Amino acid sequence: MRFSQFAERTEVRLARLRIAVITAAIITLLMVMVGLVADAVMTRAQSDQVWRELRYGASRGDLSSPPVCTWLYADGVAPLANAPDGFPVRADLDRARRTGRAVERVVHRAGTVYRVRSQVRADGNVVQAVFDMRFQLADRRHLWYALGVAELVGLVAAAVTGTVLGRLSVAPLAEALARQRRFVADASHELRTPVTRVYTRAQVLARQARAAELPAEHRAGLDRLVGSVGRLGAVLDDLLLSATLTADPARPAERAPVDLAALAGSVVAEEAERAGDRGLAVTVDGAHRALYVGGIESALRRAVGELLSNAISHTPAGGRIEVALARSGTAVELTVSDTGPGFAPAEAERLFERFHRAGDGGRYGLGLALLREVVTSHGGTVTAVGRPGRGARFTIRLPSCAAPPVATGSTPVTAGRG
Structure with a gap:
């Protein structure tokens, strides 16, 4: 499909825009993938660390001075003053006492997440350890905030990069289109004069053939020649007009x-x-x-x-x-x-x-x-x-x-x- 100069410029701009959008989309996708991987790695690492600390606290922690962010509950031991509401989970303590097996669960309460482990210690006491994950959750939010800022910076970089890449990559296309227009215009212009001369000469020969009463097949051949050259001239006129309009459609x-x-x-x-x-x-x-x-x-x-x-x-x-x-x-x-x-x-x-x-x-x-x-x-x-x-x-x-x-x-x- 051929385009006028306006259409060509529009197509070039669209090509540049597509490159910029694709570049931005790729950078965005990469940033999202990095964020998902980082979040998965952080979540897994935090979860493993919390469960390790929780298991240690439930089995060996000092009931009167538990680790940071951890509360320990046991029969006959008063909970700390800053203990969260709703604990201990009595059903887990009873189950651990009855089965002798540790019970673990995750509790969502008061806008945060608690990890809970209930188990029977070696001395026979049933202990429930509760870990508050609010700081870990805050770390995850900070991670996504940092990734969001990085994404904005990446989009700006993508826009600049896409624009530069678009200009560099589309420039040969624009130059090729310009060269094509110039070639068509120059070739059509240069061919018009000789084709016009041939057309005129063919017409003269056709008239002379009719006047000289040449054989019918010769006259028919000259008439076909006149028609063919005339059509060639029309094609050249079409090409020249097209190139002229394309080169400067406004004029x-x-x-x-x-x-x-x-x-x-x-x-x-x-x-x-x-x-x-x-x-x-x-x-x-x-x-x-x-x-x-x-x-x-x-x-x-x-x-x-x-x-x-x-x-x-x-x-x-x-x-x-x-x-x-x-x-x-x-x-x-x-x-x-x-x-x-x-x-x-x-x-x-x-x-x-x-x-x-x-x-x-x-x-x-x-x-x-x-x-x-x-x-x-x-x-x-x-x-x-x-x-x-x-x-x-x-x-x-x-x-x-x-x-x-x-x-x-x-x-x-x-x-x-x-």
């Missing part, structure tokens, strides 16, 4: 109000002989009033001409082509409908791809792709609607503009109407 100095209705009438008049030769009826509706759009007249003429030429080429003898113009809000619409073979709805968008050929052998080549480039470079849209066997309808929608100022004592001049 404000060359833009002016263009009467699209008058222009369409003129194009229809130019194609009248060709349509008549094919036995087609061409009607124009809405060309009686001026409908101005801002743009480059030569480019818009090429776009309208492509639509009409496309319809003539794909409408069988005896068919009908309708060209309609109307104002729609702040835009001007030009619609070309035909009674040709149409196309599958799924092909509508792909018709505007260069050298795409529809599944039914329909429209293809540079023309419709160039048409879209012209229309989009003028801030408009083009759509295609069709169904197999029921014809096709192409609609160009362009922003309208005010009529050009008319100098005092002069008569406004617009494109000729057909």
